[in-house]
Every structure is written in C-alpha cells, then in structure tokens.
Amino acid sequence: MIEREVLLKIEDLYLNFHTYRGEVKALNGVDLAIYRGEVLSLVGESGCGKSTVAHAILRLLPENAYILGGRIIFRGEDLLKKSGDEIRKIRAKEIATIFQDPMTYLNPVLTAGTQLREVFDLNEDFLKQEAIRSLKDPGRKPDYEEYLTSHTSDETAQGVKVSNRDLKATAERLSRDFLTLTQLPDTERIMTQYPHELSGGMRQRVMIAMALARRPYLLMADEITSALDVTVQAQILQFLKALRDKTDAAILFITHDLSVAAELSDRIAVMYGGSAVEVAPTAKLFERPLHPYTQLLQRSIPDVRKAEKRLDSIPGFVPDMISPPPGCRFHPRCPHAGEKCHQEKPPMVEVEKGRFVACYKYEAEAS
Amino acid sequence: MKETILTVRNLKTWFPLRSGILQRISGYLKAVDDVSFDVMEGETLGLVGESGAGKTTVANTLLRLVPHHDGEAYFKDTEIFSAKGRDLRNLRRSMQIIFQDPYASLDPRQTVMSMLMEVLRTHGIVSDKSKARENALELLNKVGLSEEHLFRYPHEFSGGQRQRIAVARALALDPVFMFLDEPTSFLDVSVQASALNLLKDLQADRRLTYVFISHNLSVVRYMSDRIAVMYLGKVVEIADKKVIYVAPEHPYSYFLMAAIPVPDPTYHRKEVLLTGDIPSPVNAPSGCRFRTRCPFATDRCASEEPPLTEIRAGHWVACHYVGSLDFEKIGVGIAGSAA
Numbered sequence: 001m002i003e004r005e006v007l008l009k010i011e012d013l014y015l016n017f018h019t020y021r022g023e024v025k026a027l028n029g030v031d032l033a034i035y036r037g038e039v040l041s042l043v044g045e046s047g048c049g050k051s052t053v054a055h056a057i058l059r060l061l062p063e064n065a066y067i068l069g070g071r072i073i074f075r076g077e078d079l080l081k082k083s084g085d086e087i088r089k090i091r092a093k094e095i096a097t098i099f100q101d102p103m104t105y106l107n108p109v110l111t112a113g114t115q116l117r118e119v120f121d122l123n124e125d126f127l128k129q130e131a132i133r134s135l136k137d138p139g140r141k142p143d144y145e146e147y148l149t150s151h152t153s154d155e156t157a158q159g160v161k162v163s164n165r166d167l168k169a170t171a172e173r174l175s176r177d178f179l180t181l182t183q184l185p186d187t188e189r190i191m192t193q194y195p196h197e198l199s200g201g202m203r204q205r206v207m208i209a210m211a212l213a214r215r216p217y218l219l220m221a222d223e224i225t226s227a228l229d230v231t232v233q234a235q236i237l238q239f240l241k242a243l244r245d246k247t248d249a250a251i252l253f254i255t256h257d258l259s260v261a262a263e264l265s266d267r268i269a270v271m272y273g274g275s276a277v278e279v280a281p282t283a284k285l286f287e288r289p290l291h292p293y294t295q296l297l298q299r300s301i302p303d304v305r306k307a308e309k310r311l312d313s314i315p316g317f318v319p320d321m322i323s324p325p326p327g328c329r330f331h332p333r334c335p336h337a338g339e340k341c342h343q344e345k346p347p348m349v350e351v352e353k354g355r356f357v358a359c360y361k362y363e364a365e366a367s
Numbered sequence: 368m369k370e371t372i373l374t375v376r377n378l379k380t381w382f383p384l385r386s387g388i389l390q391r392i393s394g395y396l397k398a399v400d401d402v403s404f405d406v407m408e409g410e411t412l413g414l415v416g417e418s419g420a421g422k423t424t425v426a427n428t429l430l431r432l433v434p435h436h437d438g439e440a441y442f443k444d445t446e447i448f449s450a451k452g453r454d455l456r457n458l459r460r461s462m463q464i465i466f467q468d469p470y471a472s473l474d475p476r477q478t479v480m481s482m483l484m485e486v487l488r489t490h491g492i493v494s495d496k497s498k499a500r501e502n503a504l505e506l507l508n509k510v511g512l513s514e515e516h517l518f519r520y521p522h523e524f525s526g527g528q529r530q531r532i533a534v535a536r537a538l539a540l541d542p543v544f545m546f547l548d549e550p551t552s553f554l555d556v557s558v559q560a561s562a563l564n565l566l567k568d569l570q571a572d573r574r575l576t577y578v579f580i581s582h583n584l585s586v587v588r589y590m591s592d593r594i595a596v597m598y599l600g601k602v603v604e605i606a607d608k609k610v611i612y613v614a615p616e617h618p619y620s621y622f623l624m625a626a627i628p629v630p631d632p633t634y635h636r637k638e639v640l641l642t643g644d645i646p647s648p649v650n651a652p653s654g655c656r657f658r659t660r661c662p663f664a665t666d667r668c669a670s671e672e673p674p675l676t677e678i679r680a681g682h683w684v685a686c687h688y689v690g691s692l693d694f695e696k697i698g699v700g701i702a703g704s705a706a
Contacts, residue, residue, distance in 0.1 A: 234628075317527055
C-alpha cells in the first residue's frame, strides 16, 4: 500500500466556549488526520464537538470561543497561525463548506445564479483560464474531470488580457456547468430563482455547486442531509458517492447518523464528549467496533432489516460539557469503566494498522 | 379479533387561504384530503411519509387541536368532531399526544410537580395534595425519573429527560390512546433507544394503543404493527409492517423503502430513481398526487384519482396499476426484503 498523503492534521486541539454559566469544554484534545481524496465521516451526538471541529478548521468560531492548545496543519501550515487575509483566501479556494441549513447561508435577496457567479470573483485565475480556453475554442464542452481533480489554475494565463464581457460570459457558463454537475434538472431556470423559490434539496445542491466551484482540496459537509426527506437524502447521498470517485478532494462528512456514514465514507471517526474516541476504516468499524461507546451505539440504532430485535439502550445521558466527568468522559455510562478511567483521559493508540481507539481496555494490545 | 378503537372516515383538514382586502377565501391548503383508516385496540399504527405529507395534521385534527373541514371520526362510540361537554372531556382524557419538541411542549415556568398536578386537578382525578404528590411520584418512576426530579424546572433537564416528563404528563390521565408525534427525533441517538423501549414497555404494561408518527422508517418498523404511508395529504398504502417493508405495492412506498439508509457498509443499495421533491399542497397535481414523480405514470393517472382499495385482507393500496408494476425492471432494491 502506498503511504497516503495527509491533507489535514489536527493535533491535540483544546477549545472552550466562555458562557455566563461557565466554561464549556467543547473540544478536549482532538487528534485527527484527513488524507487526500478520502471521505472521512465525523460521527457523534449533539454537543460532542463535531461541528466545532469544522468551525475551528475554517476559524469560523464565535467570539466566545478560545483555543487553549493544539495545531491544525493543512498542507504543511498551521491554520491557527494564519492572518485574517490568509484564512479568507483558504476559505475562498482551498477548503469549502456546506452547512445543514442552506437557507441561512444563501443570500435571500440574490438569485442562485448571482451567488454562484460570485464564487468566481474570488477565484479569478480559474475564471481567466477558462475564459481564454473558451475564446480559443468557442464550442468547448465542460471538462468535469479537470474541474474536480485540479485545484490550481494554468499560470500562463496570468499575463493575458481578457475583456470583462468575456469574463462575465465565462462565469455564467461555469455556474451552469457546476449546477449541472450536481444533477439539478432545469438549471437555466434555477439560475434565475431566489433561494425561497427552491426546495430544500435544490438549495442544498446549489450550496454543493458553490462549494465545488471553489475547486477545494477539502470539502466539509456538516449534517447536509439531516434536514432533508429520506428520498431526497438518498438522492444527495447517491450524488456524493458518485462525486467521491471523481474528485480527488477530501470530504469531511459530519453527521449524527451512523447509517448515512456507513454508506458514504472510507473511514469513520467517532466523537464523544469533545474528542475522537475511535477512528477506523468503515468496514472494520462496523465489523468489530472497539470503543465501548461505538459498540453500544451500534447496538442501539434500529436497522430496518432487523426490526424485531429489542434495541440495547445506553444508560445515562449525554454529558454536560460545563462540568464534564473527569478522566474518560464516557466512563459514567461505560460498562467496562475501571479505576483509571475516572482519573485520566485515555490516550489515542493505534491497536492495528489504521485503527485508533482511546480506551484503556486496549492499552495492552497497542504496540 | 381485535376491536377497532379509532375509525377515521373521509377526513379532510383544509386550511383556508385568504387574499384581497376583504380576506375572502381564495383557496385551500389541503393538508389532509380524504383520509380513512382504522386503528385497532392495543396496536401501534405507524404513520409515515415525508414532510408535508400531513401526518402531524392528522393527529392534530383528531385531537381537535385544529378545526376539521369534513369527514368523521369515531373513538370507540363517540364521534370526535361533534362531541361536547362530558363526552369531549372523556375524549381528552382518553387520547393524549407526545409532541416532537420537548423544548417547546413543557412550560418553562412550571416545575415537574406543578405540571403533573395541573393535569390531575383539571380533570378532577385527585383533589388532595399529598395524594397528588404520591401520584406524581409514581408517574415519574414509571418513566425512569425519581423523586429528586419532582421540583425541578424543564431547563434543568436534558432532551431525553424532558421527553420522559412529557410522557409522564400524558400518562397522568391514564389514557388508552396516544399519538406519538416524532417522539424521538429531537433526541440523541444514544438516548433514542431507551426512549423507544420505554414507550414499548408502557404499551405492554397498560394496553395502550399508539399512532406512531415518524419520518424515520427504521424507527417506525421497530415500533409499529401496521403502517400507513402518506403522500401529500393522502394515504397511499396501508399494510402490516411485515408486508410493507418487504413487498410494498404502491410506487411511492417502494421508493420510500428503497431510500432507507442501512447501518452496514457491506449493504449496497441499488440505484434510487425517485427524482424531484414533494409538490406544494396548495396546488396539488390532479388525479393521483404522486404522478409527477412516478416512473409508471400514464394519462389515466392525471385524469382519474385512484381510490384506496383493499387488494388482499388488510392491505390497502391507492394505485390504478397495483399488481402490474415491475419494480425489478426499474432497478430499485429495498433493504427491508434483505432481512
């Protein structure tokens, strides 16, 4: 097996939110790596910190958030040390995000087309390169393979002058191309429509088109199918699966639904109480979950194929992050908890190639 | 043979749309349009469908929380929409609902104790304070909470605990029938299972009848005995769960079952062909309402509305071409049949 290239690495990230009730210890030493071209699902319940991880990567944190320690290395550089301008450039071209509720991220007074075209204002090199190409070859067909696998633009285009009219026409053409890519029917009409005129599934596709148009190295999708109906969710998942095979961008797929993660991801990271507790290839995680939380979680979700079996329930409740339990944050609900679990947070260890787990149960197994 | 506890016939809930300065009624949003079904004593009927299908409106109408437009419904022998006085009071005691959002359905300014007391007093079940406290405590224990929770306010509880309080409040009146409107969709996965098991145990204990409303088809299969599938204000199919998850007959049910995500990476779903979204109920398609998304639709579907017909004992389908549709041919597989 070839050693895969690490695209993004989060090391020992600690983050608190300052609230009037006290410090919310949201991230408690997150360790995570995302490889180039893979789909990594971040699975966990509300409050486990999965969305906070995404927000921290993009530095889209609210004012009351404090990063206490750790690093986020993206393509060799620490994102936490970037200036405001640098991080904005990264958001424009390198890391794109799609959120759960597209209505709050789309501008209600601009048409879908206008908002798509704006993406290319931030990505001038790409727009220019495409403009030159279509001038040379007026009947040019969209080159989806290049759209999805290349992240930089042709440097020879830089010196050439292109008229504003040509740039505009190209932005229009590219917007349509990216919308078509998301399998939206009737793209011409959707370009002229406002967000409120579109259905939930269509809005989510417009958001996906805007994200792909940035030609990112990393695409983060935060609960993007959770608000959709099952049939529409299935359409979007199907599209993402097809996309996974075509693009070499990495996808960080954040969800609370293990079933959805099972369908899409190459690897899964399970989060609980502010840190990753288990990271494994998808098939292995389902075949033999290691962390007690993952094991219980897997047995507590209903599977439509085995409806008659009584579900196991996990005792207790999700921890309060203002005064979380000491040591391993899962210990009050864990059937295997021992003395050590009450005192010290178990470190993440590699128990076999590519399988990481943070639990004292496996301390002996780790090499 | 089980007794029928709830009979719904031709139920219509239309919300008037008004326009102009005189606010004349210019049309209707037909949230529930000509729906009929029965619920048997002691069973759980699952009501499934996508958002906008009218599932919640059916529950709200039958509890008289929203006015009905037409049709009738009988709870045992009482006609629900014409009930008055004592009959209505009895109905309200017998039929309860658990709402989806436990953050909105509990009064933030009342302690658990006063919430439960209010219910018990309003219906004159207990007048004596110490007896009421005893009663309240018993209810809390039933739903897995304890005495220490009695004098707390809703904000001191987690979502799972709040939903348990809502269950306790509903049980206070000793109902025989409960609508469960997405009772776990606000809960985290790790507490969902214990909430579902609690509802199942209570049902067995108290011989309750449930109508379980959810868009999560795996949860519905776990909870229900029979399933009614709704689409855009209509019931399109009713059948035993063993039938509907394995061999649904209505094309919409088929696509719905095909779209269920399965928590198993080795399961490979066949292509899902259902395109587009649910149309607006304000101007619903003519004829069969599913025809705009149905791959089998013909001219007949546009002109003629298919009635809900019993194709075999207990299996009702509303489709002109039921039985002659070749689902295999369009290449869709369903997970339920893999069991």
